[in-house]
Amino acid sequence: MTVNDVAEAPVAAGPAGPARWERACLVSDLFPERGAAALFGDVQVALFRLPDDAAYGGHAGRVHAVQNLDPFSGAHVMSRGIVGTRAGEPTVAAPVYKQVFSLVTGVCLVAADKTPKDGLPADLVTYPVEVRGDVIYVGLP
Amino acid sequence: MVNSGTPQHLVVVGGGMVAQRLVEALRARDDAGRYRVTVFAEEPRAPYDRVGLTRWFEEGPEGIALGDPDLWADPLVTLHTDRRIESIDRTAKTVTDRLGHVHPYDELVLATGSSAAMPPIPGNDLPGVFVYRTIDDVAALRGWVEEKRRCHPAGKPVRGAVIGGGLLGLEAAGALTALDAQATVIEFGTHLMGVQVDLGGGQALKRLINGKGIGVRAETATSQMRPHRRTGHVGRLDFADGGRLDVDVVVVATGVRPRDELGRAAGLPVGERGGVVVDLSCRTEDPNIWAVGEVACIEGRCLGLVAPGNTMAEVVVDRLLGGQAEFPGADTATKLKLSGVDVASFGDAHARTQDAVEVVWADPVAGVYKKLVLSDDARTLLGGVFVGDAAPYASLRPMLGAELPGDDPSAFLLPEGGGAAPGLELPDEANVCSCNNVSAGTIRGAVTEHQCTDVPGVKACTRAGTTCGACLPLVKKLVDTELERAGIEVSTALCEHFEMSRAQLFDAVRVADLHSFSDIVARFGTGSAGNRGCDICKPVVASILASLGNGHILAGEQSTLQDTNDHMLANLQKDGTYSVVPRMPGGEVTPEGLIVVGEVARDFGLYTKITGGQRIDMFGARVEQLPDIWRRLVDAGFESGHAYGKSLRTVKSCVGSTWCRYGVQDSVGMAVELELRYRGLRSPHKLKLGVSGCARECAEARGKDVGVIATDKGWNVYVGGNGGQTPRHARLLAEDLTSEELIRTIDRFLMYYVRTADRLQRTAPWIEEVDGGLEGVREVIMEDSLGICADLDAAMARHVENYEDEWKAVLEDPEKLRRFSSFVNAPKDADPSLAYVTERGQRRPATQAERAAGVVIAGPKLEVRA
Structure with missing residues (x-):
């Protein structure tokens, strides 16, 4: 496994890093190229495991985490979107109104003539992910 | 309002095609609102396409609908139907209708048309x-x-x-x-x-x-x-x-007789053989009274065709708005609109011009006769007659009066493939659509100046081909040539990942015998680097793979291609929960079945509603609840209703001959048979069917992609109907079929559609795009014109044989079941953001305001007895 490998167990990072690392699941709990939601208190995170496919370039085999809240529908459903690429960038499409977001940066790439609900930002929050052995950790603020 | 004063009142007497054209033209050109128009129609309906009257049998009223119905909603337009005008008072400038109401006018147009002539044969008044x-x-x-x-x-x-x-x-x-x-x-x-x-x-x-x-x-x-x-x-x-x-x-x-009685009574001059006499501006002797269409006697005769009538309407509108237009002379070209019989003629068909030369090509065995009438030097086209093969008509008619290219005019008459006719480059002023007076130049301009990129766009922009449609092949040719010339390639690419259309990709996948997205994108995708598809092409590939029989839609890599509805085998709702619809074939359900559905809905706290497709939808199910809900339903004998798929939804039926006093066939039995046959069939868009047990059509089958209506002798099948944003009535495909013939016909229709339609294209627009339209579809599936029927039949047989209930298959497979957890680290925890209120005895998602006001009655964990 070469996914987001780190040599050491996650530790509290520097001032700009996450405040805490939470264990989410095993890598094998995630279906490649499909998302899954994880719950940390009240925070819902959508996890995506990209397959070992050359088309994903440097992201092949990696795990990405973004907010599960879909800003355009207000429902917590981002983990159920279709994973793919836009001009080589790994993406996820919101399952409700089909906006497309970068899985790497969270930026909304296609708004599909909609505006986010209740003044929510259009871009998704991304979370750092670290994989140690077979365990996926998500860094939370 | 742009105009300063009150608009003038234009009264149009008569509600036929030419009256409609006049009002259309006026409203299109009178930007300043100088006129308000009142139309008095004798018939109890808005103008319709009288030329296409025979279509009324096949397609009903909408088959002969004319123009944009919004015309009559225009505030400056009033249409009185069933309101014959009885008299004109030229001095007072008023007309009186059959109810005795008097209407003043500033300008009056007579568009009363003709009545059918009844020759004085004894017995002509007999019933029948x-x-x-x-x-x-x-x-x-x-x-x-x-x-x-x-x-x-x-x-x-x-x-x-x-x-x-x-x-x-x-x-x-x-x-x-x-x-x-x-x-x-x-x-x-x-x-x-x-x-x-x-x-x-x-x-x-x-x-x-x-x-x-x-x-x-x-x-x-x-x-x-x-x-x-x-x-x-x-x-x-x-x-x-x-x-x-x-x-x-x-x-x-x-024959017909002009309806000139109003004009006569008002003292206007009439022609020798009837018709109100007008000059080239279509004005009668009275400067405020005009006549257009069949009632007008222009250049000494009345013209019984719609094209010159439309031209007169345009002339009058131009004059009313201060223009100087004159009637340019009649285009008497005609084309018989009878299915299977090609007849067309134009110009001097009888070669009455001095020294005219006739070039004839005839094949008596095939029933083909074609003739060109040319000037004495055999160069200038004066007319033509086409029987049995009217193909040259559309391109030759606009050349009337022009010199034909090439040395041998007979080349234009040879059958296709028997020698290429010289390329015809129509002059810009050539009249392509005579019904609407649209020139080749106008059509070219629609492409070059108005950015139209297809025939429907050009039709909407220029109105060419919107009346009788005879010129459409020529319009298409002009549009294609112009697009090519402009270097515009009309892209049919699915998305950035595939340059092919869905139909092309379907064939490619089938022929190359590929069974996974990875193989398909590697072989047919645009450049393999950085291409892993998207939310557009992946569901298309998923649908193609499903149509070609690749096992359960959640098997292996296929699961990554599915939209959330197909992935969860349920319908996503706005709050992120799903709705569940068990199949009730033909809308039939037992009391025990109803009780189980009621119990499941109650125990899981689901909102229930009857769908338009005659079944029951249960809303508010969470991902982690779905397998438990399905297990209860499957145990009671239900299966997935595929409400989530681009696939067969329901076959709606009326109760039919088993109970109904009027039913002539067992519509429920047929609906159940059809639904069980096509259940699970993945298609470019959702598919709905309906079966009615008699002509009363209680199942509204003609609003469906495939509608079946019982007759005394069997079944009539209609195709291409839908509701939704652009409602369409299905059109007749075949009549009086036996049950076996019916099923075979629907098998082929559906499979042909599944294989060749575009992404998210429903059957109605698909039929329009098939070469030859509905007739083309009929030839392919009824006459096997492409030789693919055996293949279509075999594909449907495979579908029927391989059907499995998608819910049951998930319940039996722990690996697939694993997908149905709410959180990967808390598989049975409900989404904490869900909130509900009660309305009319059931729960529904709370609004933002209700959440803020704290009136929420329950979080997600409402369930009582899971």
């Missing part, structure tokens, strides 16, 4: 003698034929005769045939369509008409119509030559 002019005439004719058939001993045909072998007479004969009646055309002259076609063409036409099962008696004068001894209805025609013909119905189509 009809004319062929209005929807009411056609409806009465149909009622009569159906009544006669009911009274006849079984198997004995209804015998019809049409007096008059002109354009209208042949259309009437076609209508009788469409009603399953025998038809014999009686023509006084030497041959059919004597006005438009010469003798040689008339003879070829007779063979074609005979081939449609219609009899022809030329050079025959009808001396008397005799009543049947017992019924008193028309029963026999006696001819001047001593011949006789037994009949049950007679249609008289010997």
Whole structure:
């Protein structure tokens, strides 16, 4: 496994890093190229495991985490979107109104003539992910 | 308001096609609102396409709808139907309607058209003698034929005769045939369509008409119509030559007479053979009264065709708005609109021009006759006649009066493939659509200046081809040429990942025998680097793979291609929960079944609603609840209803002959059979079917992609209907099929659609795009014109054989079940953001305001007895 490998167990990072690392699941709990939601208190995170496919370039085999809240529908459903690429960038499409977001940066790439609900930002929050052995950790603020 | 004063009042007397054109043209050009228009129609309906009257049998009222119905909603336009005008007072400038109401006018247009002429043959007033002019005439004719058939001993045909072998007479004969009646055309002259076609063409036409099962008696004068001894209805025609013909119905189509009675009574001059006399500006002797269409006597004659009528309407509008337009002379080109019979003529069809040269190509065996009339130097095109093959008509007619390219004009008449006709480059001023007076230049301009990139766009922009449609092949050619010239390639690419259309990709995947997205994108995707598809192409590939039989849609890599609905086998709702719809084939459900559905909904706290497809939808199910819900339903004998898929949804039915007093076939039984046959069939878009047990059509089958309506003899099948944003009525594909024939026909229709339609294209637009439209579809699936029917049949047989319930398959597979957890680290925890309130005894998602106000009655964990 070469996914987001780190040599050491996650530790509290520097001032700009996450405040805490939470264990989410095993890598094998995630279906490649499909998302899954994880719950940390009240925070819902959508996890995506990209397959070992050359088309994903440097992201092949990696795990990405973004907010599960879909800003355009207000429902917590981002983990159920279709994973793919836009001009080589790994993406996820919101399952409700089909906006497309970068899985790497969270930026909304296609708004599909909609505006986010209740003044929510259009871009998704991304979370750092670290994989140690077979365990996926998500860094939370 | 742009204008300063009150608008002038324009009154139009008559509600036919030309009246409609006049109002359209005025509203399109009168930006300043100088006129308000009131139209008085004698018929109890808005203007319709009288030229297409025969279509009314096949397609009903919408088959002959005309123009944009919004025209009559325009605040400056008023349409009074069933309101005949009785008199004109030119001094007071008023008209009086049949109710005695008086309406003042500033300008008055007579567009009263014609009435069918009734020759003074004794017996012409007998019951069973009809004319062929209005929807009411056609409806009465149909009622009569159906009544006669009911009274006849079984198997004995209804015998019809049409007096008059002109354009209208042949259309009437076609209508009788469409009603399953025998038809014999009686023509006084030497041959059919004597006005438009010469003798040689008339003879070829007779063979074609005979081939449609219609009899022809030329050079025959009808001396008397005799009543049947017992019924008193028309029963026999006696001819001047001593011949006789037994009949049950007679249609008289010997010509039309201008409805000039209002003009006469108002003292306006009328022509020798009737018609209100107008000058080239279409103005009568009275400077405020105009006449257009068949009632106008222009250049000494009345013109019984819609194209010159439309031109007159445009002239009057131009004049009303201060222009100087003049009637340019009549384009009397005609094309017979009878299915399977190609006849067209234009210009000097009878070669009456001095020293005209005729070039004729005839194939008596095939019933083809083509003739060009040319100037004495055999270069300038003066006219043409086409029988049996009207293909050259569309491109040659606009060349009327122009010099033909090439040395040998006969090249234009050779059958396709028998030698290429020289390329025709139409001059910009050539009139392509004579109904709407659209030139080749206007069509080119629609592409080059108005950025139209397809025929529907050009139709909407220029109105070319929107009336009779005869010019559409030429319009398409012009549009294609212009697009090519402009270097515009119309992209049919699915998305950035595939340059192919769905239909192309379907064939490619089938032929290359590929079974996974990875293989498909590697082989047919755009450059493999950085291409892993998207939310557009992945569901398309998923649908293709499913249609080609690749096992469960959640098997292996296929699961990554599915939209959330297909992935969760349920329908995503706005709050992120799903709705669940068990199949109820044909809308049939047992009391025990209903109780189980009720119990499941109650135990999981689901909101229930009856769907439009005659089943029950249960809302508010969370991902982690879905397998438990399915298990309860599956145990009770239910299965997935595929409400989530681009696939067969439901087959709606009425109760049919098993209970209904009027039903003639077992519509529920057929609906159940069809639903069980096509359940799970993945398609480019959702598919809905309907089956009605009689012509009352309680299942609204004609609003479905495939609608089946029972007849005494079997089933009629209609295709291409849908509701939604652009509602469409299904059109007749085939009649009186046996149950086996019906199923085979639907098998092929659906499979052909599944294989060749575009992404998210429903059946109605797909049919429009198939080469030849509905007729083209019929040829492919009924006559096997492409030789693919065996393949389509086999594909459907495979589908039926391999069907499995997608819910049950998930319940039996722990690996698939694993997908149905709410959180990967808390698989059974409900989404904490869900909130509900109660409304009318059931729960629904709380609004933002309700959440803020704290009126939420329950979080996600409402369930009582899971």
